Amino acid sequence: MTAPLLKIEHLEVRYGDLIGVSDVSFEVPEGAVVALLGSNGGGKTTVLNAIAGLIPVHSGSIGFRGEEIGGESAFSIVRKGLALSPEGWRLFVQQSVENNLKLGATPLRDKARVGVLLDRVYEIFPKLKERRGQRAGTMSGGERQMLAVGRALMSDPKLLMLDEPSLGLAPSVVESMYETFGRLHKEGLTILLAEQSIELALEVSDFATVLQVGKSVLSGTAASLADDPQVQRAYLGSA
Numbered sequence: 001m002t003a004p005l006l007k008i009e010h011l012e013v014r015y016g017d018l019i020g021v022s023d024v025s026f027e028v029p030e031g032a033v034v035a036l037l038g039s040n041g042g043g044k045t046t047v048l049n050a051i052a053g054l055i056p057v058h059s060g061s062i063g064f065r066g067e068e069i070g071g072e073s074a075f076s077i078v079r080k081g082l083a084l085s086p087e088g089w090r091l092f093v094q095q096s097v098e099n100n101l102k103l104g105a106t107p108l109r110d111k112a113r114v115g116v117l118l119d120r121v122y123e124i125f126p127k128l129k130e131r132r133g134q135r136a137g138t139m140s141g142g143e144r145q146m147l148a149v150g151r152a153l154m155s156d157p158k159l160l161m162l163d164e165p166s167l168g169l170a171p172s173v174v175e176s177m178y179e180t181f182g183r184l185h186k187e188g189l190t191i192l193l194a195e196q197s198i199e200l201a202l203e204v205s206d207f208a209t210v211l212q213v214g215k216s217v218l219s220g221t222a223a224s225l226a227d228d229p230q231v232q233r234a235y236l237g238s239a
Ligand SMILES: Nc1ncnc2c1ncn2[C@@H]1O[C@H](COP(=O)(O)OP(=O)(O)OP(=O)(O)O)[C@@H](O)[C@H]1O
Pocket: 015, 018, 019, 020, 021, 038, 039, 040, 041, 042, 043, 044, 045, 046, 047, 087, 196
């Protein structure tokens, strides 16, 4: 069996004295779509932010391509091939769509690739091309989500992390967003998806891990978890 692309072991993250997650372990095989599931406050965002180097790891390990990356800077982690499309998008709202995309390419070593990557993002999201001169802050929710994903793709990641990409979006927008994720997956991108919508997440994923109050309580194939009553209980927040 080949080593997983990403391997999280006993991850603990704290916010000062408060515990964000206390014991999270799971793996993301290369080429797979893996869902991180769990109700509000379960720890999905904390895990993705810790992997991305945006918040410090208290203990445990984050291995990416066999190398420990816990404790490295966010810049260096993006450079290694791990990009995050964050919850709430975190765009530069006063900047144009194109500038936001180009900022996503900042960690790229090979600057000659920026144009190629930009063309690719515009091919994936033609709406972003149409609106490339528009200020990001004036875009609709769906367009901002496209922009957040497009910006993450501009760093040419091996693994794309998506934090709640369906949040607050109309069902038709969510559907087309997920079609795009399906396409990216087919093209070989590995995806780690935090999603509150359990049906949606399990439909597109190969594997899933359920977080409950900061701990990974269940991992398995998406098909096996879809039928597991413990998944339902985790969403209701009971033990
Ligand atoms: N900035 C923060 N300061 C203190 N505690 C935090 C902070 N951010 C998150 N937490 C706590 O960490 C725990 C995990 O929260 P997190 O946001 O990661 O969960 P989540 O599963 O992503 O939930 P949601 O879907 O609501 O984003 C919760 O107990 C939360 O209150």
